Amino acid sequence: MxxxxxxxxxxxxxxxxxxxxxxxxxxxxxxERRILSIKGGAGWENGFEALRQAFETVQAGLAERKLTADGKPVVVYLRADDAGFDFEAGIPVAGAPETADAPADDRLGIRRTPxxxxxxxxxxxxxxxxxxxxxxxxxxxxxxxxxxxEVYVEEYQTDPLxxxxxxxxxxxxxxxx
Known part of the structure; x- marks a missing residue:
């Protein structure tokens, strides 16, 4: 200089x-992706930790159900405001059964993305x-x-875990x- x-x-x-x-x-x-996912909610201050825990649950669910991951992890945001957000965190799966509907509650299940x-x-x-x-x-x-x-999707290009x-x-x- x-x-x-x-x-x-x-x-x-x-x-x-x-x-x-x-x-x-x-x-x-x-x-559209068929994902093994779990619903959850979080405040912004602990949002990423909540997503990480959800992805850990989904990873365990993949192994337990003997499903193969077939794509990048996704988060479907269902609601967001100043206090926090509701979401579905999931991983696309290969060969997901067409008849596997999402559970009525927030448990792990096969769902479709927007x-x-x-x-x-x-x-x-x-x-x-x-x-x-x-x-x-x-x-x-x-x-x-x-x-x-109102619904939007985040697709993690890097592994969030x-x-x-x-x-x-x-x-x-x-x-x-």
């Missing part, structure tokens, strides 16, 4: 929700920094004048009305 030049500002961790080349606002077709036209975004970093990604998503959707439904939180990579899908 030459004398008299102002110092560059320090880099901010996860300044952008995605990296160059990551999908952010890309329209795609989201295929499907159809979607807009895909990428988040990189810890779960507790996702609010920046969701803010950027909302701004882009507003710019495009896209109205989306073994990847350090600050290295998570997640695709987020929202479904236009």
């Amino acid at each position: 030459e004398a008299g030049q102002p110092a560059a500002p320090p880099p901010q961790a996860n300044e952008l929700p995605a990296q160059p080349g990551d999908p952010f606002g890309e329209e795609v077709e989201f295929a 499907s159809g036209r979607a807009v895909r975004f990428t988040h990189r970093g810890a779960f507790d920094t996702m609010d920046r990604t969701y803010d950027a998503m909302t701004n882009l959707l507003d710019e495009k004048r896209l109205d989306v439904g 073994t990847t350090p939180q600050d290295q998570l990579r997640v695709f987020i899908y929202v479904f236009p009305k």
Whole structure:
């Protein structure tokens, strides 16, 4: 740096929700997945821990039922507000029986994800920094004048059980009305 030049500002961790080349606002077709999943709910302060516990339960369920994972872990968000969220956390399964309906309660069961036209975004970093990604998503959707439904899906591109939180990579899908 030459004398008299102002110092560059320090880099901010996860300044952008995605990296160059990551999908952010890309329209795609989201295929239905049959997942072994469990429903749950959490507050934002313990949200990632609740998701990790749900994925651990699903992993154990896969082994117990002798099912084979066939895709990336997903979270279907059923409700979200300032206090927290309700979700289904699951893993797509190969050869899931067509007649295996979801249980009436929150126990482990075979369920179907939403499907159809979607807009895909990428988040990189810890779960507790996702609010920046969701803010950027909302701004882009507003710019495009896209109205989306209340249910959305996160598909973990990195293993949420073994990847350090600050290295998570997640695709987020929202479904236009």
